[in-house]
Amino acid sequence: MKKREPGSHRHSLPKSPTSIQGLDEITGGGLPKGRPTLVCGGAGCGKTLFAMEFLVRGATQYNDPGVFISFEETEEELTSNVASLGFDLRDLVRRKKIWLEHIHLEQSEIAQSGEYDLEGLFIRIHLAIETIGAKRVVLDTIESLFSELPNPVILRAELRRLFQWLKRKGVTTIITAERGDGTLTRQGLEEYVSDCVILLDHRVTDQSSIRRLRIVKYRGSTHGTNEYPFLIDEDGFSVLPVTSLGLNYFSSLERVSTGIPRLDTMLSGKGYYRASTVLVSGTAGTGKTSIASQFVESACKRGERVLYFTFEESPTQLMRNMRSIGINLEPWVNKGLLQFHATRPTLYGLESHLTTSIKLINKFEPHIVVLDPINAFVMGENQTEVKTMLLRLVDFLKMKRATAFFTNLTSDGDDIENTDVYISSLIDTWLLLRDIEVGGERNRGLYVLKSRGMAHSNQIREFKLTNHGIELLDVYVGSDGVLTGSARLSQETKDAAEQLLRQQEIGRKQFGLERKREAMEAQVMVLRSEFEAEESEALKVIGIEKARNERFSQDKVKMAQSRKGDDHIKATAIRKSRTTNKRS
Amino acid sequence: MKAAQRNERRTKSKSEQWDLRLYIAGESPKAGVAFSNLKLICEERLKGKYHIRVIDLVKHPHVAREEQILAIPTLVRKIPLPVRNIIGDLSNTEGVLVGLGLA
Numbered sequence: 001m002k003k004r005e006p007g008s009h010r011h012s013l014p015k016s017p018t019s020i021q022g023l024d025e026i027t028g029g030g031l032p033k034g035r036p037t038l039v040c041g042g043a044g045c046g047k048t049l050f051a052m053e054f055l056v057r058g059a060t061q062y063n064d065p066g067v068f069i070s071f072e073e074t075e076e077e078l079t080s081n082v083a084s085l086g087f088d089l090r091d092l093v094r095r096k097k098i099w100l101e102h103i104h105l106e107q108s109e110i111a112q113s114g115e116y117d118l119e120g121l122f123i124r125i126h127l128a129i130e131t132i133g134a135k136r137v138v139l140d141t142i143e144s145l146f147s148e149l150p151n152p153v154i155l156r157a158e159l160r161r162l163f164q165w166l167k168r169k170g171v172t173t174i175i176t177a178e179r180g181d182g183t184l185t186r187q188g189l190e191e192y193v194s195d196c197v198i199l200l201d202h203r204v205t206d207q208s209s210i211r212r213l214r215i216v217k218y219r220g221s222t223h224g225t226n227e228y229p230f231l232i233d234e235d236g237f238s239v240l241p242v243t244s245l246g247l248n249y250f251s252s253l254e255r256v257s258t259g260i261p262r263l264d265t266m267l268s269g270k271g272y273y274r275a276s277t278v279l280v281s282g283t284a285g286t287g288k289t290s291i292a293s294q295f296v297e298s299a300c301k302r303g304e305r306v307l308y309f310t311f312e313e314s315p316t317q318l319m320r321n322m323r324s325i326g327i328n329l330e331p332w333v334n335k336g337l338l339q340f341h342a343t344r345p346t347l348y349g350l351e352s353h354l355t356t357s358i359k360l361i362n363k364f365e366p367h368i369v370v371l372d373p374i375n376a377f378v379m380g381e382n383q384t385e386v387k388t389m390l391l392r393l394v395d396f397l398k399m400k401r402a403t404a405f406f407t408n409l410t411s412d413g414d415d416i417e418n419t420d421v422y423i424s425s426l427i428d429t430w431l432l433l434r435d436i437e438v439g440g441e442r443n444r445g446l447y448v449l450k451s452r453g454m455a456h457s458n459q460i461r462e463f464k465l466t467n468h469g470i471e472l473l474d475v476y477v478g479s480d481g482v483l484t485g486s487a488r489l490s491q492e493t494k495d496a497a498e499q500l501l502r503q504q505e506i507g508r509k510q511f512g513l514e515r516k517r518e519a520m521e522a523q524v525m526v527l528r529s530e531f532e533a534e535e536s537e538a539l540k541v542i543g544i545e546k547a548r549n550e551r552f553s554q555d556k557v558k559m560a561q562s563r564k565g566d567d568h569i570k571a572t573a574i575r576k577s578r579t580t581n582k583r584s
Numbered sequence: 585m586k587a588a589q590r591n592e593r594r595t596k597s598k599s600e601q602w603d604l605r606l607y608i609a610g611e612s613p614k615a616g617v618a619f620s621n622l623k624l625i626c627e628e629r630l631k632g633k634y635h636i637r638v639i640d641l642v643k644h645p646h647v648a649r650e651e652q653i654l655a656i657p658t659l660v661r662k663i664p665l666p667v668r669n670i671i672g673d674l675s676n677t678e679g680v681l682v683g684l685g686l687a
Contacts, residue, residue: 103654105652105654110669110671111668111682112671113676113677113678113680113683114672114674114676115614115673116614117655118655118656119609119656120658122609123641123642123648124645124654127646127649
C-alpha cells in the first residue's frame with residue numbers, strides 16, 4: 001500500500017522515473033507513482049514502444065519488474081517488434097523481470113447469456129503482478145476489449161473497477177488508447193484515468209515526419225505543457241528536454257585557445273570563454289571551416305572531445321581539405337577524440353536534428369560542438385523555427401558546459417551584421433571574415449565583431465592559409481587604412497627603404513658634425529699658439545720698457561748724486577720711492 | 585455441493601460426450617446461478633451425454649491464461665468441436681442453446 005509522505009501536499013507526487021531521454025525532465029521526475037497514466041495517440045505513434053520502454057527501463061535500471069498485458073499483439077510479435085530497439089524481452093521474461101501476456105477473446109463472436117463481470121482479467125493481472133512482484137504495469141490497448149465484448153456498459157464499469165484496483169495495488173500503470181475524433185480516446189477512457197494524460201502525435205509536414213509529445217494533464221505536479229518533439233530510433237525514445245527555464249546556467253571564467261595564437265591575443269590574450277557560443281561568419285571561401293578546424297585540432301591536442309556536425313561536406317572531404325593547410329584531423333578521429341556527424345539538413349525536420357544532436361551529445365559528452373554551417377538549416381524553413389531550434393541547442397550546450405562553435409555562410413553584398421539578426425543574440429563571440437579587395441587583389445581579413453565579457457581587438461587582421469595552418473599577419477596601417485596583400489608588401493619595402501635612407505642621413509650628419517668639431521678644435525689650437533707667441537712677445541717688450549724706465553730713474557738719481565745736486569737724504573728718499581715704484 | 589457434482593457419473597452412451605467447462609472466480613452467487621442454469625439445460629437436452637467441469641480460477645489462476653478466460657462466468661464447450669464460448673450466468677436459456685448449437 002502506497003503511503004503518503006508527510007507534508008506531501010506541498011510537494012509533487014512521488015514519481016516513477018522513465019529513463020526515457022528528456023521525458024523525466026519534462027514531467028519533473030517521471031510518471032505518477034502507483035497511479036495510472038493514459039497514453040493516447042493515433043495509429044503508429046509509438047504508444048506501445050513508449051509503454052514497453054517504460055517497462056524495460058524500469059526492469060533493467062530501477063529493478064522494478066513489470067507486467068505487459070497486450071490486447072492486440074501476441075507475445076512473439078511484441079518480442080520481435082521491440083528487438084529493433086535493443087530490448088531483449090525473451091531474456092527479461094526468462095529472468096522474471098518482465099511478464100508478457102496476450103489477453104484477448106478467442107472467438108470472433110462471443111455469445112452472451114446473462115450477466116458477467118471481468119474477474120478473469122483481474123485474476124490474470126493479479127497472478128502476473130504477484131508472480132514477479134511487479135511495480136509497473138502496461139495495458140496495451142485495453143480499448144480492444146470494446147470490440148470483443150458485447151456489453152459496453154459492463155466493460156466500462158469493470159474498467160473503472162480495474163483502475164481503482166490497480167491504484168490500490170500501488171503499481172504504476174500505463175494504459176494506451178487510440179486517439180478519438182475530437183476526444184482524447186475513442187472510448188472515453190480519459191474519464192477514468194485522469195491522473196496523467198500524455199498525447200502522442202505523428203504528422204507529416206513538408207515531407208518530413210514529425211513526432212510530438214504533449215502532457216495534456218498531470219494532476220499534482222508541474223509539468224512542461226508544450227509540445228515536445230521526439231524521436232524513436234535504435235535506442236528507443238528520445239524526447240527533447242525542457243531547456244533551462246531561466247537563463248541561469250553556469251558561466252565559466254575558463255578560457256580556451258582558438259588554436260591561433262595571435263587570434264588569442266585579439267581576444268584579450270586568452271581565447272574564447274568555455275561554454276560560450278562562437279560564430280564565424282563570412283562569404284564563400286573566406287576560411288570559416290579552416291578556422292573551425294584549427295580550433296578543433298588544438299582542442300584535441302589538449303585531450304578534449306569534439307563533436308563536429310558537418311552539413312555540407314563529407315568528413316573525408318573536409319579532412320582532406322584541412323590537410324592541405326597543415327591541419328591533420330584524422331589521428332584524432334582514430335583516437336576517438338573527434339567525432340564527425342554528417343547529414344543533409346533537408347533530409348530531416350528541424351526537431352529530428354535537434355533530438356539527434358542532443359542524443360549524440362549526451363552519449364559522447366564532448367567539450368566542444370561544431371556546427372558547420374548553420375545556415376544550411378535556413379533553407380526551406382522559416383527563420384523563427386530555426387532560431388528556436390538553435391536557441392534550444394545553445395541552451396542545452398551551455399547546460400552541458402560545452403563550447404559551441406558555429407560557422408555561417410553569408411551572401412556577398414549583404415550587410416553581414418544585419419542578416420544574422422536571428423541568431424546574433426545567441427552569440428557570445430563573433431568573428432567576421434571578409435575579403436579585402438584592394439588594388440586588384442583579394443586578401444583574407446578577420447576581425448572580432450563582438451566578444452562578450454572581454455576586451456577584444458577592433459583591428460582588421462589579414463590572415464593567410466599556409467601549409468602549416470592559419471597565420472595572422474602583422475598589422476599594417478597605411479594612410480588610407482589597413483593594407484593587405486601586395487599593397488602591404490610594397491609598403492613594407494618602401495618603409496624599409498626609407499628607414500635605411502634616414503639611417504644613412506643620420507650617419508652622414510653625425511659624421512659631418514664630428515669633422516666640424518675637429519676643424520674647430522684645430523683652429524682653436526692655432527689661435528691659442530698664435531696668442532701665446534704674441535703674449536710672450538708683448539711680455540718681453542713690456543719687460544724691456546719697464547727696465548728702461550728703471551734705468552732712467554736710476555740714472556737721474558745717480559746724476560743728481562754725482563752732481564751733488566740733491567743731498568744724501570733726498571737721494572735715499574728718491575731711492576725709496578723708486579723701490580716702491582719698482583715694487584708696484 | 586460442487587464437489588459432488590464434479591463427480592458426475594458418465595454414461596456409456598455411444599454418442600459423443602459433451603465436455604463442458606465452467607470457469608468461475610470463487611464460489612459467488614453468480615457462479616452458483618450459472619452452474620444451476622447449466623445443469624438444468626444439460627439435464628434437459630443432453631441427459632447422460634455431458635460432463636461438466638467447474639474450474640475455480642481463484643484456485644487455479646494460471647488456467648485463465650492458458651484458456652484465455654476474461655469474463656466470469658465463462659462456459660467453454662471443448663467437445664464436440666468447434667469450441668464454443670458463452671459468457672454470463674447463463675440465465676438466458678435461449679442464448680445458451682443458440683450458443684451451444686442446441687437450438
